[in-house]
Amino acid sequence: MINNLELKKQLLDIIKQYDDPHTALPEDEHPDLSKLSMEDSLRYFTLPMALDYRRDSYKLWQSAKATFLDPATNFVFKPEEVINLSVNDVQEALTKYKLAIQYNKQTEIWIKLCETLHNNYNDKVSELLATNNYSVMLLKKEMQKTNKKSYPYISGDKLFNYWLMVLKKYLDIPLQDIEKLSLAIDSHIVKASYKLQVITEEELNKYNSAKLSMRAWDKVLQETSIRAIDLQNPLWLWAKNELNE
Structure with missing residues (x-):
C-alpha cells in the first residue's frame, strides 16, 4: 500500500532536484521562437511529436x-503545401535530416495530420485548440475518441499528454483544465513507477504496464495535489539518470 505522505515527499524532492532550467530537454532543440509566428511555433511543436515513437527524443528534435x-524542407510544416505535393516529395523532405526514420509509415502519419489540420482547422493548430476551448478534456474527447483516426500517434496517451505539456511550457497555451493532464508514460517512467512503488512488480511486467502506470499516477497525483505538468520532466530526468541499467 502506498504511503502518500512519504511518496509526496519523495516526489517533491525529485522536483526540487531535477526542475533545473539549465538541464537540456529534447524540445529545447527549437528555432528562435521570438522570430516565429505563434502558428509556426504551434506547428513546430505539434507535427514532429507524432513521430516520437521508440526513438531517441533528443535526436528527433534535432532533426x-x-x-x-x-x-528546402521547411514546407513540411505547412499543411496547405503538404497536401498538394506528392508523397515522394514529402518523404524526401522528412527523411533528409532523419525526422522520419520509418520512411513510409511516418510520412503517412505526417500527411494525415496535415490533412486533418487543412480540412478541419484551416491549416491551423490554433484553431484545433480554440475549437475545443483550450480544454484538456475536450481535446482528449476529440483526439482520442470522436476522431481518433484523424490524429495518428499524437492521440495516444503518452504523446497527447506530453504534446499539451510542451505547448504550455514553451508557448504558454492557456489550457483551461491543466490539472486533467496525465503523466506521459514511457519506459523510463514505468521503471520509476515501480521504483516508487506506484505499481507492483506484477504490473511492471505486464504488456500494458504504461497504461497501468498512467492510471496509478492519476490517482496518486490527485491525492497528493501535485500536477502532472510539474512532475513530468523532473521525474523523467530522475528516472533516466538514476534508473538506467
Missing part, C-alpha cells in the same frame, strides 16, 4: 529543427 530551418 525537426534542421528540417524546419532548411528552406
Whole structure:
C-alpha cells in the first residue's frame, strides 16, 4: 500500500532536484521562437511529436529543427503545401535530416495530420485548440475518441499528454483544465513507477504496464495535489539518470 505522505515527499524532492532550467530537454532543440509566428511555433511543436515513437527524443528534435530551418524542407510544416505535393516529395523532405526514420509509415502519419489540420482547422493548430476551448478534456474527447483516426500517434496517451505539456511550457497555451493532464508514460517512467512503488512488480511486467502506470499516477497525483505538468520532466530526468541499467 502506498504511503502518500512519504511518496509526496519523495516526489517533491525529485522536483526540487531535477526542475533545473539549465538541464537540456529534447524540445529545447527549437528555432528562435521570438522570430516565429505563434502558428509556426504551434506547428513546430505539434507535427514532429507524432513521430516520437521508440526513438531517441533528443535526436528527433534535432532533426525537426534542421528540417524546419532548411528552406528546402521547411514546407513540411505547412499543411496547405503538404497536401498538394506528392508523397515522394514529402518523404524526401522528412527523411533528409532523419525526422522520419520509418520512411513510409511516418510520412503517412505526417500527411494525415496535415490533412486533418487543412480540412478541419484551416491549416491551423490554433484553431484545433480554440475549437475545443483550450480544454484538456475536450481535446482528449476529440483526439482520442470522436476522431481518433484523424490524429495518428499524437492521440495516444503518452504523446497527447506530453504534446499539451510542451505547448504550455514553451508557448504558454492557456489550457483551461491543466490539472486533467496525465503523466506521459514511457519506459523510463514505468521503471520509476515501480521504483516508487506506484505499481507492483506484477504490473511492471505486464504488456500494458504504461497504461497501468498512467492510471496509478492519476490517482496518486490527485491525492497528493501535485500536477502532472510539474512532475513530468523532473521525474523523467530522475528516472533516466538514476534508473538506467
